[in-house]
Amino acid sequence: xxxxxxxxxxxxxxxxxxxxxxxxxxxxxxxxxxxxxxxxxxxxxxxxxxxxxxxxxxxxxxxxxxxxxxxxxxxxxxxxxxxxxxxxxxxxxxxxxxxxxxxxxxxxxxxxxxxxxxxxxxxxxxxxxxxxxxxxxxxxxxxxxxxxxxxxxxxxxxxxxxxxxxxxxxxxxxxxxxxxxxxxxxxxxxxxxxxxxxxxxxxxxxxxxxxxxxxxxxxxxxxxxxxxxxxxxxxxxxxxxxxxxxxxxxxxxxxxxxxxxxxxxxxxxxxxxxxxxxxxxxxxxxxxxxxxxxxxxxxxxxxxxxxxxxxxxxxxxxxxxxxxxxxxxxxxxxxxxxxxxxxxxxxxxxxxxxxxxxxxxxxxxxxxxxxxxx
Amino acid sequence: xxxxxxxxxxxxxxxxxxxxxxxxxxxxxxxxxxxxxxxxxxxxxxxxxxxxxxxxxxxxxxxxxxxxxxxxxxxxxxxxxxxxxxxxxxxxxxxxxxxxxxxxxxxxxxxxxxxxxxxxxxxxxxxxxxxxxxxxxxxxxxxxxxxxxxxxxxxxxxxxxxxxxxxxxxxxxxxxxxxxxxxxxxxxxxxxxxxxxxxxxxxxxxxxxxxxxxxxxxxxxxxxxxxxxxxxxxxxxxxxxxxxxxxxxxxxxxxxxxxxxxxxxxxxxxxxxxxxxxxxxxxxxxxxxxxxxxxxxxxxxxxxxxxxxxxxxxxxxxxxxxxxxxxxxxxxxxxxxxxxxxxxxxxxxxxxxxxxxxxxxxxxxxxxxxxxxxxxxxxxxxxxxxxxxxxxxxxxx
Numbered sequence: 001x002x003x004x005x006x007x008x009x010x011x012x013x014x015x016x017x018x019x020x021x022x023x024x025x026x027x028x029x030x031x032x033x034x035x036x037x038x039x040x041x042x043x044x045x046x047x048x049x050x051x052x053x054x055x056x057x058x059x060x061x062x063x064x065x066x067x068x069x070x071x072x073x074x075x076x077x078x079x080x081x082x083x084x085x086x087x088x089x090x091x092x093x094x095x096x097x098x099x100x101x102x103x104x105x106x107x108x109x110x111x112x113x114x115x116x117x118x119x120x121x122x123x124x125x126x127x128x129x130x131x132x133x134x135x136x137x138x139x140x141x142x143x144x145x146x147x148x149x150x151x152x153x154x155x156x157x158x159x160x161x162x163x164x165x166x167x168x169x170x171x172x173x174x175x176x177x178x179x180x181x182x183x184x185x186x187x188x189x190x191x192x193x194x195x196x197x198x199x200x201x202x203x204x205x206x207x208x209x210x211x212x213x214x215x216x217x218x219x220x221x222x223x224x225x226x227x228x229x230x231x232x233x234x235x236x237x238x239x240x241x242x243x244x245x246x247x248x249x250x251x252x253x254x255x256x257x258x259x260x261x262x263x264x265x266x267x268x269x270x271x272x273x274x275x276x277x278x279x280x281x282x283x284x285x286x287x288x289x290x291x292x293x294x295x296x297x298x299x300x301x302x303x304x305x306x307x308x309x310x311x312x313x314x315x316x317x318x319x320x321x322x323x324x325x326x327x328x329x330x331x332x333x334x335x336x337x338x339x340x341x342x343x344x345x346x347x348x349x350x351x352x353x354x355x356x357x358x359x360x361x362x363x364x365x366x367x368x369x370x371x372x373x374x
Numbered sequence: 375x376x377x378x379x380x381x382x383x384x385x386x387x388x389x390x391x392x393x394x395x396x397x398x399x400x401x402x403x404x405x406x407x408x409x410x411x412x413x414x415x416x417x418x419x420x421x422x423x424x425x426x427x428x429x430x431x432x433x434x435x436x437x438x439x440x441x442x443x444x445x446x447x448x449x450x451x452x453x454x455x456x457x458x459x460x461x462x463x464x465x466x467x468x469x470x471x472x473x474x475x476x477x478x479x480x481x482x483x484x485x486x487x488x489x490x491x492x493x494x495x496x497x498x499x500x501x502x503x504x505x506x507x508x509x510x511x512x513x514x515x516x517x518x519x520x521x522x523x524x525x526x527x528x529x530x531x532x533x534x535x536x537x538x539x540x541x542x543x544x545x546x547x548x549x550x551x552x553x554x555x556x557x558x559x560x561x562x563x564x565x566x567x568x569x570x571x572x573x574x575x576x577x578x579x580x581x582x583x584x585x586x587x588x589x590x591x592x593x594x595x596x597x598x599x600x601x602x603x604x605x606x607x608x609x610x611x612x613x614x615x616x617x618x619x620x621x622x623x624x625x626x627x628x629x630x631x632x633x634x635x636x637x638x639x640x641x642x643x644x645x646x647x648x649x650x651x652x653x654x655x656x657x658x659x660x661x662x663x664x665x666x667x668x669x670x671x672x673x674x675x676x677x678x679x680x681x682x683x684x685x686x687x688x689x690x691x692x693x694x695x696x697x698x699x700x701x702x703x704x705x706x707x708x709x710x711x712x713x714x715x716x717x718x719x720x721x722x723x724x725x726x727x728x729x730x731x732x733x734x735x736x737x738x739x740x741x742x743x744x745x746x747x748x749x750x751x752x753x754x755x756x757x758x759x760x761x762x763x764x765x766x767x768x769x770x771x
Binding site for chain 2: 126132176201203338344349364
């Protein structure tokens with residue numbers, strides 16, 4: 001039994017933590033949120049130089065051969081800094097689909113640029129009325145000469161506005177909510193028939209509504225096996241879910257620390273509010289919620305390569321715990337900061353907003369409770 | 375024990391309902407039903423309509439412009455306003471400083487200030503909290519030093535709601551630092567256009583602008599703007615907070631909120647069926663509705679005691695705590711119902727820009743509303759402070 005990080009992993013933690021401290025303070029992030037692009041391409045390139053974009057890819061694909069633990073480390077640190085750059089979409093989601101299901105040709109054309117930081121990608125897995133069900137796919141892929149024609153709409157595609165490549169789910173056969181008959185396609189974001197409506201999200205990211213109106217793709221653009229895309233997509237969404245669980249842990253840790261510090265220094269009624277037992281117990285409850293969440297995030301990351309049934313249950317269990325902890329810690333951090341916690345000026349509200357959206361992302365607590373119990 | 379309305383009460387209810395139906399401007403209703411950011415002119419226009427009818431200040435004694443209604447009638451009136459989703463009566467003039475003025479001010483001050491409050495021609499704001507004085511309000515530091523027939527005010531206030539629209543402020547100031555904290559506070563009224571007053575907006579995490587910081591740099595206030603006696607401000611402030619708490623259960627608004635949630639859950643699809651058919655979601659909605667029913671009957675019991683001349687006592691803190699928890703829970707369930715579309719930040723549409731929202735209109739502002747409503751357990755005496763009040767004043771601990 002060993003929960004310790006290896007020396008290499010410790011170096012990775014140091015490097016990401018140093019980046020957050022030196023290059024990604026709160027004001028820098030605020031400026032990024034207000035900018036036209038909504039992310040910093042120079043910082044993204046730095047991620048590439050530092051090797052972070054190559055972490056999960058195998059050495060034969062030109063990557064560093066990292067495990068889920070390395071991804072967890074990076075995402076947890078990103079959670080502390082509320083990094084908005086498209087790591088989740090490009091490396092974890094799109095990168096994951098290509099890693100597990102991409103053809104040699106797709107890997108050779110996409111991965112080198114992706115790892116170098118010159119190619120960004122996003123994944124369209126949700127539709128306007130699909131909610132969190134990945135099998136609820138109405139977008140169609142009709143067979144045509146040499147490939148397929150895609151028609152449909154993908155909603156809330158995170159990091160869609162900055163993506164060069166998209167991977168979308170579409171139905172090649174079967175009924176609307178059948179798991180069988182779903183196929184994943186690699187699409188050029190600028191291809192004819194792709195149109196986007198871009199918008200900011202409440203937690204500082206950018207997203208797109210993407211309409212696919214007769215988009216032609218080739219046979220070679222199928223990611224994975226025709227009609228069997230669901231299992232691949234579900235696996236990668238589980239990996240991404242574990243990644244945002246880690247991100248949430250980083251955000252919760254920062255929020256708890258900030259609240260603890262505030263309780264130690266904010267004086268009301270002649271003493272720091274942290275001397276009041278009601279505040280002490282609240283901070284203890286927050287601390288326990290954080291520890292439980294951290295345990296579950298680790299558990300989920302370690303089970304990502306288990307058999308699908310075990311992986312599903314582990315990820316859903318973690319997401320339920322993270323959802324509950326994130327809501328409690330987020331709300332209480334705002335509450336204990338009083339009016340200051342409500343402001344846009346203080347970082348607390350920004351963490352709270354991100355945690356709220358993580359609670360929703362890839363299925364909220366109700367969804368994962370059901371999936372676990374199923 | 376009989377909780378049914380009398381024939382007179384039912385007739386009154388019909389009268390109020392038809393008045394609202396005939397007089398609530400359609401454009402304001404459209405804005406409020408869509409959940410857009412409210413505008414000053416919407417509040418003023420609606421309050422003036424109520425004023426013309428003589429209904430703008432039901433809580434006031436009849437001699438000062440009140441309605442002379444029974445407690446039940448006041449309750450019915452609030453219920454009907456809430457059910458129709460009219461703009462809330464802005465409390466600063468009508469529910470806060472108004473009662474302080476008719477209770478503690480001189481005849482001359484009453485003549486000077488009450489008409490503008492009733493007609494909504496003068497917009498008031500509340501100068502209570504300071505950066506260092508939130509829950510511990512009595513530690514406030516804004517100073518008023520008397521010089522001849524003037525006070526010179528220096529200091530700052532924060533979380534001043536709608537100060538950007540205010541003509542006047544009622545302000546707690548320290549006039550004596552040599553006595554016990556609570557005994558050195560006075561209650562001053564002054565014009566927000568006075569030289570030395572600066573208002574700086576505070577943007578909240580939902581992106582809205584409701585609250586402000588107010589800075590006072592040698593603001594000259596005539597002594598005739600002092601309410602009651604110097605050093606008695608804390609007594610008036612506590613009197614006012616009692617009034618602030620009594621309307622805070624917001625039962626009628628939460629009923630509307632739950633009705634809207636049901637509409638949303640009827641249209642949102644989950645695995646091909648309406649979300650309302652999802653047993654987990656349905657159960658949470660039911661629990662919330664039951665919580666609200668309990669609050670409604672607790673409020674009715676409080677009202678009944680009030681109509682017998684008792685209260686509003688410290689037990690009204692229950693209404694604040696439960697009322698705000700329910701308002702917050704409604705917004706939580708709206709975010710859950712919205713699913714992925716809760717991500718979309720439709721701020722410009724919310725501010726009234728004529729542009730389409732991303733995703734269904736019914737949940738377009740679900741997340742910002744949820745973020746915004748976190749304020750309710752903080753303002754008006756945080757819920758922790760309300761529990762202290764109950765522990766001390768009700769339970770004698």
